[in-house]
Amino acid sequence: MSSIPRKFHWRAWHVLLAASLLALLFLGMRGLWDPDEGRYTNVALTMLDSGNWLIPQRTDGIGHWTKPPLVYWAIATSIATFGANTWAARLPSALAYLLCVWLVRQISARLIPDRRNETALLFATMFMAAGASQLITTDFLLAACETLAVCGFVCARFGDPATWQRRGWWLAMWLGFGLAFLTKGPPGLLPALALIAFALWVREPGRPRDIPVQVVGVLLFAVVALPWYLVVTQRTPGLLHYFTGSEVVDRVASDVHRRNGEWYGWLLVYGPTLLIGALPWTWYVLRWFGSLPASFRRWWRNAAIRRAEAGDVLVALWILLPLLVFCLSRSRLPLYVLPLFPALAIAAMRMRRGPALPNWWWMVALVIAMKVGSLLIPATLDVRTFVGEIHKRAGDAPVKRVVFIDDTQRYALHLYLGLPARIERVSMDAPPQARFNPDFDRTAAEELARFRGDPGVLWVTKLRHWPQVQQWMTDHGAHAIQLGDAFAEYPQDIGKDGTPKPDDARVMFRVE
Incomplete structure (x- = not known):
């Protein structure tokens, strides 16, 4: 027998084990951080105490309308099930992270079949993904919903041609967008820009359009996304104007919320976020960005090449169009780009050449060490x-x-x-x-x-x-x-x- 150890082959259960360690290890050891973790948890606790799950409130009679209710419902349900503790409050974010890992694997199974497990693990070990998995915000829940929508599109467009499976994935896409809208409103639909652009630019003659199931999908989206908005705006005069004005138009077109609204703010916020958040895989992400000019010239000139490289086209649009909107918007925070990291993981893996990536357990250990270090650093936000x-x-x-x-x-x-x-x-x-x-x-x-x-x-x-x-x-x-x-x-x-x-x-x- 050879004395050289054979290469370790990652299987789905290995990925699940590693991602579960990263998601659940130390989940309840850090105290809640104000303002964000405290605010979301406070609204969820007020829901539990008052029994009013329709109107998010920060205290008796004072509504909290900055976000739709899905994240509050998730936190309140977790606390009601597992008790009032930091572990339960953070569990929805950790589960959203695990769902994203699984969805990245599903997407990669269609776009990079021989690397699907490693792509999922690459995403799981990105510093941004692993770190945000233990933060109480809307962003990972939003990322999971948006990635579900993209996964539904990819599996319907690139997957098994069986009619019933394809239709099921189309409905999953609409369900994902409905949940994303119930998590963060119109920003949750940003990946739809990429899917629409892809459908118009990369046409596949003879492919079924599935018009009836798309109609059912639109109805599914409406049933999931709209009832809460309709009820609360009907009961609260002026709320619709607040949603469309302060929470959408003002965040995009003005710096009223004072979130890095300077013309160069996008570079200060999203540049470091993408570079540091993609660690330890930043080099592959940078290589992918560097390859884009040549790729777009090739795709623009030849429709046959676009169809042959349709997966690459889709991933590029999935990253670039929402990122463009984030940069143009004058409300900018690092976690806004978290939903792009599943696509960045796939893009990074596409840049790999040669054999599969080695030493994955070292990468998992590195992220765990990062989490341990964050526990040792005194946090001025810990209450x-x-x-x-x-x-x-x-x-x-x-x-x-x-x-x-x-x-x-x-x-x-x-x-x-x-x-x-x-x-x-x-x-x-x-x-x-x-x-x-x-x-x-x-x-x-x-x-x-x-x-x-x-x-x-x-x-x-x-x-x-x-x-x-x-x-x-x-x-x-x-x-x-x-x-x-x-x-x-x-x-x-x-x-x-x-x-x-x-x-x-x-x-x-x-x-x-």
Whole structure:
């Protein structure tokens, strides 16, 4: 027998095992990060406590309309099943990641059949994909829904010609787009631009058009995507204008949300995201981008070549058209491009030459090491220090509400304080508030009238506001009783003299 070990061949269950390790390992060890993880979890917990699964609310009577409800439903369902803990809150993102891994394998089985398992693992070990799998946001759920839609198209267009299978995949495409629309609204339909462009540019004479099943698919999309929007806009006058104006037009055409809206913002945000997020496979992604000019010249000149290389054309359009929209839009955040990473993984594998990629377990180990490192780095967004300060001051008394007065609210507290706790933000002198998603939940006067003297309500303000808050309470016939000393959550919030910085430290108090 030869002393040279034979090459390890990856099978589907190997990919599932490796991806499951990356998705579920350390899932509940890190505390929730504000603002995003805390905000999404808070809305889901409010749904569970109130029983109102139709209207997303950040607290009693204050709607949270920045996103459709699918991500809140997923988090609430997970918490209802597995308990109020960080593991359950993050589980939907981890499952969406695993679904994406499987879908990448399904797509690759049609486009790169001999590399389908390795392509799925390549996606699973990209830093962006593996890292975002343990973040509570809408983005991985959106990525899973969009990838389902593209998978349905690819399997119908490139897969088995059997009529019933092809029609089933067309319906899967429409289902994916319906769920994507219910996750993030119109941005969830961006891959449709690529599919439409591909269908118009790469025509295949004689291929069945399946018009009847497409009609059924449109109806399926409407049944999945539209009822929630129809109900809430009918019940809430002005909400449709808010959805189309603030959440679509303003994000695309203006910098009102202040998310890197400068003309060069796309380069600052998406350049590093793609380069670092594609690690350890960035070199192959760069090679693929470098090959595009020659590929497009070849495809443009010869329709036969386009048809012969239809899979490559589709992957290129899947990446480039949504990326162009992201760059033109003036609201830009790194996770917006997460749904492109399944396509980037396929593109990277297409650039491979020669034998299959070796040493995959080393790549898995590298990503696990990255996750361990992220746990060791002190996170200024982790709310658990704040939770400890609350328990230290509240003692055994149950905390049912934390009111931040002229301060940034920490919605992640809701998970740790349990139901039916509420987190609210109020102001002593709040200007007129927007009707939808106002900056403050109520005025301090309204909150004082509701909860004055309630021992289950804790009030929090910044140290520099504390004298003003005391005076304001006195002017309104109340008395603010400080609980313990002012506290700083993190070492950087403590000055050189050893005392908390007024701009960063907080005071916790009760009101009588």
